[in-house]
Amino acid sequence: MDIKQRGKVDIVAVANAAKVSASTVSRSFNHPDLVNPATRKKIDRAVKKLGYIRNRAAQSMHGRRSGTIGLVVPTINHAIFAEVIQAFSDAIDQEGFTLLIASHGYDLDREYEMIRKLMEHRVDGLALIGLDHTRETYRLLEQQDVPTLAIWTHDQDSPIPCVGADNLEAGRMAARHLVGLGHREIGLIFPATQNNDRARQRKIGALEVFQSAGISVPEEWQPEAPYSIAQAKQMTLDLLTLDQRPKAILCGNDVIAQGALFAAQRIGLQVPQDLSIMGIGDFKGSADTEPGLSTVRIPAGRIGQMAGSHFSSYVTSEDRGLFRFKCNLSLVQRGTTASVTR
């Protein structure tokens, strides 16, 4: 503890303490097999003693990787993204990467700025949510030629690698479930669909199924809800107090569905007897509401985990051929949906 020069310990300080050259210290970290075990021991001791911590910034200047992966999400504070982020983070951590994160609040111009910001830090790869991005963003990605990944959306024609689920199909499955139960008077509560391919695809899928079943959904039964339980609850309340109200509601995601469920309970409607509620996503907690939420399971944890592990290897490998992974959906019928009684 003699020379505790707080903070200013670099590789040459270690080298001096171990009486070797800086190169040897460097090698001892990066190619341990190239240095004599005895020397390595001396170096390790010096490192311990001085409290040396490698400087990745300096490393990355050498064409070496920075060891970071950037992730840009619409928002962190939402059940679904929180789960994906967690899984993604764990997966890349396992491969030695660190996560740089930024959010844009569903504003694609801010997304562009965030991406630039992360690029300044020379992330080794950049993961985004979905495939809806501005033209500038795509241009930037191509120009800077940073490995990029789309999480959450699977599209077999995507211009960049993707790991996700088929949202069109998710919408269809949810709709089919309702139709299969004999429902025809159905409301639709979705988030805004511009700039959000996930929500858009789901809605398209659902409407497609309804149309081919000869069901039409009036405009006033299609309110738009932002991503919050409170507002979804309010929207549902409005919808349910119309003169004519639907007997079933298909929600763009489980957060909205939870809001809808609470709204129904609020005005004393029996779910599912008086009203069926269908979600999409199967978020954490959806299984536990009373009654449990019927939904289409999108395996967020698995998507995040696969995205993380595959992207890590993609980034470290030379091969730039793009890859696409599709995660399977499944219908989860719980207590909020039932066949129409009449």
Added chain:
Amino acid sequence: MDIKQRGKVDIVAVANAAKVSASTVSRSFNHPDLVNPATRKKIDRAVKKLGYIRNRAAQSMHGRRSGTIGLVVPTINHAIFAEVIQAFSDAIDQEGFTLLIASHGYDLDREYEMIRKLMEHRVDGLALIGLDHTRETYRLLEQQDVPTLAIWTHDQDSPIPCVGADNLEAGRMAARHLVGLGHREIGLIFPATQNNDRARQRKIGALEVFQSAGISVPEEWQPEAPYSIAQAKQMTLDLLTLDQRPKAILCGNDVIAQGALFAAQRIGLQVPQDLSIMGIGDFKGSADTEPGLSTVRIPAGRIGQMAGSHFSSYVTSEDRGLFRFKCNLSLVQRGTTASVTR
């Protein structure tokens, strides 16, 4: 678009294109007032044309700041942390910082590893949750002398700067509310309290109030629940099906409280008539359950926001005197608590 040397555009490439020296380009970025407006314009054009993006890694090698702040949380995937992280991220972003994030799953040895990892990236500051950390962690922080912040816990004797609320008081407030309503048969569901000063303090505060009201809580009315709705629901179910069951439950946080509420509904108990449920935290969504959750409001968004903005200035300033901010709590009575009817 003539010389689109994808990716390998550095400051001297820009300098050449603009026919000035690298120094001037650098200055034009960092001290624009020192360079002739005309030259600046030339440089800007070259930057645009080549698609140049600054390299913060190279910058930070100069004793310059890295422009990153590290955040280590127990988990990202939890209502409460998601909200803090979001607010913190937004606040530091506004000051030009980027967030490096890592989680440790309530394992303090992993926390140590994560902190080291972030230090390798030379974060300008490091924010942690709470004040419970290993001895090694504290030693590392001091030795490396990285500005550190504790979020979420306020302690007027904390060894490092902190921004948060008084958890002891939160526990007391929740307990007092129940006692004030005449409850004496009270169960307590908390997460594990070792390595978690927030939960521990709350529980201590609550028990303190009960004790001075002459209320004792039997061991079997104090199950331990991890941070998940599903498991909290199960624990509550177990608790409520004992021969003797409490008339009120105080939950260590709102996630547990939601689980408890669903459990009660599951077995047909009327809340609050048959059972009062009290939470702590006031998470997003707590206001919207049916009935709405009574709880102690801890302003997570505000804490994250204050933590972020104060820490940003702390990190950039020379002054290393430590600061402490306490955010106020408030009792929010909604529908899950009522006075005992007997």
Added chain:
DNA sequence: AATAGTATTGCAAATGTTTTCATAAATTGA
């Protein structure tokens, strides 16, 4: 014992930037 490898190490150049110092050009004041 001499030769050919092989294992281990150090030197120096390179990485992309910022900053100090020096120089040149332009402006001001007399």
Added chain:
DNA sequence: TCAATTTATGAAAACATTTGCAATACTATT
């Protein structure tokens, strides 16, 4: 018009590493 400032720019050193190359020491083979 000349000296004294002021303004604008460039050259070179510095930052903390990695790595190619060369040098040395050691080992095995004949």
